[in-house]
Amino acid sequence: MKVGSLNDAAPASEGKSKLINEKSFFGRFTDRASESRGKVIIYSSALLMIVAVVAITLFLTIQGLRSFVVDHLNFWTFITGTEWYPDRTKNPTFGAFPFIFGSLAVTFLAALIATPIAIGTAVFMAEIAKKWGTKVMQPVIEILVGIPSVVYGLIGLSIVVPFLRQHFGGTGFNLIAGAFVVGIMILPTVASIAADSLRAVPDSLRQASFAIGGTKWQTIWRVVIPAAGSSLLTAIILGMSRAFGEALAVQMVIGNARDLPKSILDPSATLTTIITLSMGHTTTGSLLNDALWSLGLILLLISYVFIVIIRFLGKRGESR
């Protein structure tokens, strides 16, 4: 049999083979109505997401830079200054450091409180009681993730704050109360991601560990957790980024003081709480309004840092 070209194989009346699409790029795009409709919906959804992220960043940047460009606040004194008296008619000061510090302190303390419990829960779910873990613990944790933050705030208000007041004196509204409430709040998020990352550790490693005389505990502690390493860290940092952005629950228990806290038992404030508390009392374009936008910009930038760290850890996890 002769091996013919495409033209030989197709009937002469149809000209070129159907296999070859002669249409232009645009022609192909609009070829079939249903195809193009699906494409338009999906492409525009993706585009919308990107536009939203860029728009939010741009908007916040423009608004956040106003206080430095238009109002001529000094950027350095803004982020390092410890005095926040924007409402003084004579010589108002904008020192945002107490809030940056408060945000970071709440975040790290919350992570410190949540991490051991979350990893413990994850080990229980993924390694010890696998059936029970997936059938009972997983739904419980999903419920905990779904509880609105105001409920966590209320619990903090009615349990944590009185407890601290009784045992440590003061009002009970302080930094550690905020960290505690947020720590409990991010606990389920961290636990469920950590459990997923433990489940992703291949069984062959557990078998290898048992085969060399490892006990269950040794296997978990020396083999499974180190093997899950970077993705466990990702879980923690994801929890931290959630803690960092939380406003409502923190605001209810932290005491909202504008001074730099001297200890974890001092009332304090965070970037988010100061924005939610003050924004309603300002007029657009006023100095305080601009300064609050600047706080928002700082918040966004630090959130980006968290995301970059998560991406970096994810990449490192893949390459290993």
Next chain:
Amino acid sequence: MMIQMENNIVTFANNNTVNKEMPIQINVEHVDIYYGDNHAVKDVNLPIHEKSITALIGPSGCGKSTFIRTINRMNDLIPSARCEGTISYKDVNILNPKVDVVQLRKEIGMVFQQPNPFPKSISENIQLPLRFAGVRNKKTLRKATEDCLKQVGLWDEVKDRLDRSATSLSGGQQQRLCIARALALKPDVILLDEPTSALDPVSSSKIEELLLELKNSYTIIIVTHNMQQAARIADFTAFFYQGELVEFGETRKLFTNPEKKSTSDYISGRFG
């Protein structure tokens, strides 16, 4: 003494070292293994001789892997697996529920089909079993690392990069590392579950040579689907078929003069 089969497939390079006088180290009597309702291994009786290589051969799904994983109780990890009968080792029935499986696995090591080094450094891979056993002394650990790597012929290849990740090694090197890791606790018996089936021919033959050396100090049981491999290295061979131990004997005899028809059918490649 070299015997070659007519079709040139099987070469016995090892039978001059067959040692019938070697005492029995592990004795398997009437062992039945079930996965739920599935009767995977049926009434197996088998002696394992000390300091010799015993190969378990048979087609896929014949129960040979299930059986080898019972010897160090790895099947405990499968909830539905159940095991009856007696496997005596050091006057103890391994299948007794009271047996300390952690100690048992220190004395009966295992190497798996897929090389499974820990995602840690090369030296940590060798040292982890010792750390599990409570060894803390740095000098002892370093010495053991060197000894084990030398035993598997990996020392010269990796001595300059002991701190590098074990996953950076080639497949064959990883498998030799896994063997070295199994040697770290100086076990009596080493179980190998198709250790070369994921490797290229050169790496496989290196492992075979290694096993022939190791049998001077250890009892070796190897599952293989490669009959030539069994013929090349094993002193004794057991042929499993559909969960039953069809035939067991000296490798040379089993391959040249099998008693059962299904054995001769399998080794001549008529099925499998």
